[in-house]
Amino acid sequence: MFIGPTLPRSEPRLAAPDVRVWPPARHGDLFDSAIRGGDTVVVIDGAYHQAPALRHKEILAVMGREVRVVGAASIGALRAAELAPYGMLGVGRIYSAYASGEIDGDDEVAVGQAPDGEWDALTWPVVNLRHVLQLARSAAVLDGERAARLLAALRAVYYPQRTTAAVRSVCRRQGETEFARWLAEQREQDRHFGDLKRADALAAVRMAVGGQAPQPDTQPAPVVWETTYFRRWSNAFARTCVDGLDV
Numbered sequence: 001m002f003i004g005p006t007l008p009r010s011e012p013r014l015a016a017p018d019v020r021v022w023p024p025a026r027h028g029d030l031f032d033s034a035i036r037g038g039d040t041v042v043v044i045d046g047a048y049h050q051a052p053a054l055r056h057k058e059i060l061a062v063m064g065r066e067v068r069v070v071g072a073a074s075i076g077a078l079r080a081a082e083l084a085p086y087g088m089l090g091v092g093r094i095y096s097a098y099a100s101g102e103i104d105g106d107d108e109v110a111v112g113q114a115p116d117g118e119w120d121a122l123t124w125p126v127v128n129l130r131h132v133l134q135l136a137r138s139a140a141v142l143d144g145e146r147a148a149r150l151l152a153a154l155r156a157v158y159y160p161q162r163t164t165a166a167v168r169s170v171c172r173r174q175g176e177t178e179f180a181r182w183l184a185e186q187r188e189q190d191r192h193f194g195d196l197k198r199a200d201a202l203a204a205v206r207m208a209v210g211g212q213a214p215q216p217d218t219q220p221a222p223v224v225w226e227t228t229y230f231r232r233w234s235n236a237f238a239r240t241c242v243d244g245l246d247v
Contacts, residue, residue: 001208002029004045005113005121006073006201013202016209024119025075027052030062031237037066042208043076044201045119048110049160056083057230063087071095072204073197074109074125091207092200094127103127109197112160123162125197129154132183132194141182150174 001014004024014021022029024045035041041062046054059079063069063086071080072091080090081098090099097103105126112122133147142150153170154162171180186193240247 001042001205002044002046002076003042003201004047004119005111006044006197007205008120011202011205013205013209019209023047024113025054027055027058028233028237029054030058031234033238033240035062035065035067040068040070040208042070042072042204043079044071044073044204045113046075047113048075048106050115054079055233057227058233059083059088060086061226061230061234070204070208073201074111075106076204077200078106078109091204093196094200097127107155107159110159112162123159124154124164124167125159125162126151126155128194128196129167131196135186135194136179136182139182141179142176146176146179150176150179 001019002022002025003009003014007014009021020034024047025043026047030041043054043059054075056079059069060083068089069080069083069087070089070091071077071083073094077090077092077095077098080088080095082088084090084099090096094103094109098108108126111125114120114122130151133142133151136142137144137147150171153174154167157166157170167183168180171177183194192198
């Protein structure tokens with residue numbers, strides 16, 4: 001499972017036997033020889049700013065080796081929506097929103113990540129803000145017009161700068177201090193309030209750990225992914241040790 005800011009490594013469900021936890025996925029990670037046919041790979045988080053992002057043909061290639069690939073919550077949901085016709089499995093509301101075209105931007109799930117190896121989220125993703133605003137409408141804290149205006153203002157903040165303090169500042173500028181107070185109160189009662197990414201990630205983990213990840217109906221043919229670029233990446237990342245030599 002490739003997990004970073006969406007779920008902490010201390011999450012109890014990740015302590016299940018046979019679960020291996022890796023940092024956010026990046027270009028080259030799926031060439032790891034530890035990933036074998038019959039395995040299930042769950043992609044939740046990925047690197048995209050400080051390192052090359054996980055590429056589509058890498059996912060197609062590992063699925064071509066009879067590995068199930070499940071995506072949810074963050075870049076996993078985005079890649080699952082893009083590769084669903086080829087057999088990648090998507091889980092959760094964020095995946096469904098991408099798949100239906102309700103959302104389409106990479107920035108919807110982007111967050112600033114702590115660089116200390118724990119990969120904690122430092123900022124708010126748009127998908128969580130949109131979800132919180134929907135909850136505020138249901139609680140009659142905001143109406144539709146005010147929620148849409150506030151979402152536009154929050155989305156305009158560059159994702160690594162969309163901290164909790166920045167969210168409060170935008171709310172003040174928009175005259176939505178009542179909403180800011182309401183959100184703070186909800187977060188005091190439940191620190192995961194409105195965290196749609198977390199909910200989707202937990203759903204994907206439960207499905208994979210419970211052995212409920214179905215075999216995809218389709219499997220990518222080699223012609224789809226065996227390109228010059230793929231062979232170059234394979235030579236660069238698919239390595240092993242033979243007689244003490246890195247090959």
